[in-house]
Amino acid sequence: LTIWHADLAWLGEVRERVLLEADGDRLARVTSDVEAPPGARRLSGLVLPGLVNVHSHAFQRALRGRSQPAQAREQGDFWSWRGLMYRLAATLDPDLLFELARATYVEMALAGITTVGEFHYLHGRPDGEPYADPNRTGRTIAAAAEAAGLRITLLDACYLRGGLDGRPLEGAQLRFGDRSAAAWAERVEALDGGPAFRVGAAIHSVRAVDEPSMAAVAGWAADRGAPLHVHLSEQPAENRDSLAATGLTPAALLHRAGALGPRTTAVHATHLEAGDVELLGATATGVCLCPTTERDLADGVGPAAALARAGSPLCAGSDSQAVIDLFEEARAIELDQRLVSGRRGHHSPEALLKAMTESGAVALGWDAGRLEAGMLADFVALDLTGIRLAGWSREDLVRHVVFAATAADVTDVVIGGREVVAGRRHARPPEAGAALHEAIGRALAAPGGRASEG
Numbered sequence: 001l002t003i004w005h006a007d008l009a010w011l012g013e014v015r016e017r018v019l020l021e022a023d024g025d026r027l028a029r030v031t032s033d034v035e036a037p038p039g040a041r042r043l044s045g046l047v048l049p050g051l052v053n054v055h056s057h058a059f060q061r062a063l064r065g066r067s068q069p070a071q072a073r074e075q076g077d078f079w080s081w082r083g084l085m086y087r088l089a090a091t092l093d094p095d096l097l098f099e100l101a102r103a104t105y106v107e108m109a110l111a112g113i114t115t116v117g118e119f120h121y122l123h124g125r126p127d128g129e130p131y132a133d134p135n136r137t138g139r140t141i142a143a144a145a146e147a148a149g150l151r152i153t154l155l156d157a158c159y160l161r162g163g164l165d166g167r168p169l170e171g172a173q174l175r176f177g178d179r180s181a182a183a184w185a186e187r188v189e190a191l192d193g194g195p196a197f198r199v200g201a202a203i204h205s206v207r208a209v210d211e212p213s214m215a216a217v218a219g220w221a222a223d224r225g226a227p228l229h230v231h232l233s234e235q236p237a238e239n240r241d242s243l244a245a246t247g248l249t250p251a252a253l254l255h256r257a258g259a260l261g262p263r264t265t266a267v268h269a270t271h272l273e274a275g276d277v278e279l280l281g282a283t284a285t286g287v288c289l290c291p292t293t294e295r296d297l298a299d300g301v302g303p304a305a306a307l308a309r310a311g312s313p314l315c316a317g318s319d320s321q322a323v324i325d326l327f328e329e330a331r332a333i334e335l336d337q338r339l340v341s342g343r344r345g346h347h348s349p350e351a352l353l354k355a356m357t358e359s360g361a362v363a364l365g366w367d368a369g370r371l372e373a374g375m376l377a378d379f380v381a382l383d384l385t386g387i388r389l390a391g392w393s394r395e396d397l398v399r400h401v402v403f404a405a406t407a408a409d410v411t412d413v414v415i416g417g418r419e420v421v422a423g424r425r426h427a428r429p430p431e432a433g434a435a436l437h438e439a440i441g442r443a444l445a446a447p448g449g450r451a452s453e454g
């Protein structure tokens with residue numbers, strides 16, 4: 001048994017003097033209002049269930065800052081950003097992908113993220129040919145998470161075509177693709193998970209996968225009880241193309257393919273049409289919002305409050321890694337609704353806390369996100385003595401934390417009963433910032449990787 005004693009912990013409500021006992025990677029017992037026994041490790045501040053980053057593309061961390069328009073007169077949108085991202089995607093070999101992903105995952109761990117959902121589509125070689133092991137990059141990503149101490153669900157994405165008009169993959173997209181949904185399934189079947197590694201399915205989007213193939217991927221996930229994720233209506237152009245090609249909105253098309261339901265997470269769900277909210281809610285399809293990416297790419301603000309009311313559990317992701325801060329993502333779910341509605345109070349602070357913990361864990365297929373016996377021993381401690389959170393009281397602590405805490409307030413991170421971050425320092429790779437800086441430098445120096453050139 002490993003034992004921690006927290007001054008304060010969130011157990012559905014804020015409790016004092018909480019004893020957390022882990023047996024292996026799970027919590028064996030959680031009790032409050034007790035004194036610390038000898039040998040218990042003290043966690044000061046507030047302990048929360050580990051934060052869950054449901055939607056990540058680790059390699060896109062290399063675009064942070066550099067992809068921002070340098071001048072006020074520079075124009076740009078999602079599609080021009082995608083051009084930069086494709087240029088980067090065309091350069092990464094497995095070694096560089098490992099360094100970039102590992103360092104990005106260290107940044108996540110330091111930010112209190114205990115589990116990441118990596119939406120993975122960089123499958124083949126830059127020229128599109130498969131590696132000798134067709135899962136080389138997926139295994140590389142899983143190894144990077146392990147090296148950073150992070151729990152991971154690898155959401156392996158089926159990606160078959162360049163658009164709803166059926167055009168073939170080209171350029172950087174070639175390495176994303178599988179020959180067919182059956183070839184995708186055969187490849188993914190060869191990936192084994194581990195104690196901190198799960199394999200899930202993804203349909204890249206209705207743009208990239210035809211309806212019968214969507215149904216096949218959804219069936220594969222259903223047979224295995226695996227999570228199924230899909231990018232949904234991030235841009236209005238996807239809706240226009242879907243309506244033109246099929247007469248259905250992307251959400252309705254996914255529904256007809258049997259791809260919606262409680263194990264499915266729709267990522268973004270920004271530009272929903274009439275009926276889509278009800279469809280997602282009635283099927284209990286989860287929705288992962290990525291507000292810092294959505295605002296960065298000028299995507300728009302999705303109907304988060306209406307989705308929650310309709311029955312869709314909400315969760316959050318750092319997606320493009322514009323920043324890595326789940327507190328910022330979670331409060332933006334509420335604050336963005338305020339901007340577009342002229343009204344406050346769409347989501348309770350407790351609902352936002354649940355989005356960044358428990359609902360995220362469910363979306364990625366893990367028994368985590370709640371501090372109780374039997375759940376995975378994933379939790380984080382927040383410093384409450386710093387200048388930023390000064391002035392809190394027991395009664396308003398959750399509001400304080402949800403609306404003002406940042407990744408920098410995380411002091412300790414325990415994942416599967418192991419201390420991955422202690423006293424704001426990561427246990428394993430030292431010089432994490434330097435390692436990431438170096439990996440990004442190499443990614444951008446590679447041929448075709450000059451993301452700052454137009």
Ligand SMILES: [Zn+2]
Pocket residue numbers: 055057119231267319
């Ligand atoms: Zn994404």
